[in-house]
Amino acid sequence: MERNQLLAIVVIVVVVAGAGVAFVFMQQPGRPPENTLIWETIGNPDYMDPHVNYESFGSWVQFNIYETLYTYPWDSAVTDPSVPLLAASAPVLSADGKNYTITLRQGITFHDGTPFNASCVKWNMERAMKIFYPDGPVWMVAEPLVGGGAVEAAAFGDGPTSAAFKAAFDNWVENSSAIIVMDTYVIRFRLADPYPAFIAAITYEVGAMISPTYAIAHASDAAWATWDAYGVDYGEYENPMTTQTCGTGPYMLTNWVPDQYIELTLYEDYWRTSTSTGAGSLEKVFIRTNEDVNGRSLNLRAGTTDACYWPTTNALDIWSNVTDDSTDPNIFVSTGGYSYTVTFFGFNMGIINMTTGAVLDEKVSPFQWLNFRRAASWAMDYEAFLSAAVNGFGVQGKGCIPIGMFGHNGSAYNWEYNLTAAVEEWNLAMADPNFVDSLNELDNHLVLYYNSGNTVREQGCLLLADGLNAMWGDDDADDTGLDAAMTVTTQALEWSNYLDAIREKRMAIFFVGWAPDYADPDNYVYPFAYHYGTYAQRISYNDTDVNTWYEEAKIETDETARKHLYNLIQEKLAEDAPYLWMYQATEFRTWRAWLHGDGLVYNPMHQAYFYHMYKTYPTT
Template structure:
């Protein structure tokens, strides 16, 4: 239940006509999904990233709604690039201050980036920085080849106002990486005082790879320079941001932002209609209803996003009962159920892509059968696509596990995050079609909190689940690597590996020639399609929904989360 008493006292809802602005200084954003952590070294999802980017800041920031152009934020200007594209020298803005009034220094910048690298949290964002700076795709681990010395050499503070980044190789998207919330800057002194890493070699191993959600900043944010500060966090219910009156730029127009986790969509819509919510996350099927509400504005924006079904080839059964009997005996599944490519292809052929796009998404999406989405280098609409074909699915399932799967059947739990009705519908589609092939096939659609789905996915405990990937930055590498490289986000969770794909991804990101890169990504997509390690479903257009009294909202194709600083009511 939402803490209504707190909400009413904090917001003091006015009983005025719907056309009038309620609470001009407070913006209420209702969404679904809780917050696993507020630590930039641990957070790697939209819900926490949204909070972080409003309290902390980065050296560079996207320019308006342009996903691939950046402007200086905490940096004084664009970097000086030398050494064949491997050295970036960044001057720090002299007037930037933390919310406690203390000056930002180069030491704070170096500490923030180094801490993310050295923490290397499983399922965290460290790989975004590790790859260009250290030339590897491996997380840093105690006793490994890469440790403190390499990190200290890669990120160096020079005096109080200069930071030097020494890349392992040229990486064209490096500025874009520095503009993500996962490269946010915060106070070294505050982090050390909170009991985190000292910033020296002596104790970095103590803070390496902490369990997800257990760092000093799991429930609070580090001291930042951003336009807001975290005033209150009601676990899994509300995040309350208060204007930072010590902000180094002009103060935010809003005095307060309240982000609420409201899983029931009808409740979100009623709040929007009454003016008790200013911004609302609304699933596609409800958009026609919302568009009819007076005073509500819906703006469509193409998103660099891919929604998919993931299939775990090495399920970790510890702590769950997802495997049932653990055998192909009609009462469960074995841990390596999806390691047979025929199972994966059978699932892909069982999905009705047109039904999802037409009936659930109301046409506001395109089917995506490869990893590079429209709008990125390497995208092609001539590559093969998975098709809904029950006869083909039957052939695959009959061939799976040498006929044992078809003979004995299975019970398979599949998962979506609470409140996401589109992903629920997608799983219900595959349930209906798979079960129609053989009465011994059972698919159990289950919902769990977003934080639990992410945590269990990171521990390889998931079986099959629906999830979306939004671009960290506008480059095909940010899709090819996390989806298909054996060290990427999803293959590490699902046990997928293809050495040829790994090599091609490495070659493509290091290639400057656009034509050659385009051909390499075509090869990568074709190999990935044939392996079917996951089932790409669709690339959506994203509906930004808010009351028409909300001004200054920016719809960025990469960042569907909100940046509240320019907003007003």
């Protein structure tokens, strides 16, 4: 998932006044109240609807509002979702590996008082399928379930508002028996094939439980305001729940002002009693956007915020490589955790959508040409990037399956900065007049995009621009047929706008990252290599062999055979070069030394969990 933001937050002064709380958005030395957390970050969530959202900021917020049947340990880096949350116990798996029967906890209510039970689970899963936002996470639920593949094919092939999709979804609900309410508190999932990662897949936020009563009551149209209509129209990803929430988790969304702040309030009737020290101490949580890295660091040093996103480009402002410790005794720097997050440039291999208004404007992307993709890959100075932007908190990327995960094979990825090789590949591309035409159609200019406030990606774009300029300026570089000399610039876009531009294919190249929805290579091969996958769609990558290998690997239970299939996929991706792999991050997080709790323990599968945090201010 596009959990490509390392999260952080804001400057808010909290003034207690009578029965209410006033918020003054200004900087001043005062620290927040001990029951209030202020965390500063960049960007905005995309959607608050967990069945639609598919990026890291929104997932972080939802992790604290909504709950899934299972979760990951809050106090360790274990990546197996072994903790029953809304489930009462581990699932019972049938002998053939196709049926998961789950007993649920009793006595849980949603924030609006609606009782949670098995009917709610079935309703939520079917609601997600009815929406089936093609750029969302529903694929990971649809693919394993009996009949879900037909719904997925209609969603991607015809669109989730089409007659074909409506027929496929209705038929699935009526005839598949993919999800069965066995009893009030017992639910069964029926899979088309054995799929060991199923529980992990529904532990991602797409498996989060929304109050059916609340969603139905807030439907955008009375026609959908029934249980059987799920409170949404077919394909209605822009629905009222994209800005509202109603879950079973420890916090409720009180306010969200995009580009400014998010306010969460502790749910006083939260069902779970936790043994974690200080659980429930934070009654208010504020997350606010602050794109200025210097402003965020100054606020944290001053103590007007409790935690912030401190990018590795600025790591040495707070971290000593000599002592391996924070240089400020008031700020704790957490390092050492491994990450499955991979960052990369995606090359648009299709059409660049430059349409504005009603005037259609589409350009052929020059990255359709393999030699240009290879040229760009050789033109990147990876060592300079790791030194300037990562400061040792990451390693060079080696393909879509991250280092340390089953199935990883980086042997095919041997890119390094090599200007001679870059020029050779560029000249091979220039031998095709259609490639030259594509450059002229773009006025011989490329723009490298990144999300604003992300200084790591900014550095990456600047270094790639330097490499491309060096390649084009080389005496041996061919410029025959170009209307003008090639130029390149970098441009920042606000996070949600950036994601929109990527989805709409408005860029020839973009820099982004992917963090796991579940710790299995399937969660990386699907988005990057499979033709329905998130990024494969966005860059127009579609290889018949790769598609077949993916489908076989997904259901293969023999590890040796499965690994062989993943090797084939990675070798083909290396050959086709649809992505420029930049780096795989390791942990670098900062917060005030007064902030504590299991909710801060690093786990590559989830982010900060506010319910398990507390603050202890010094007495002097």
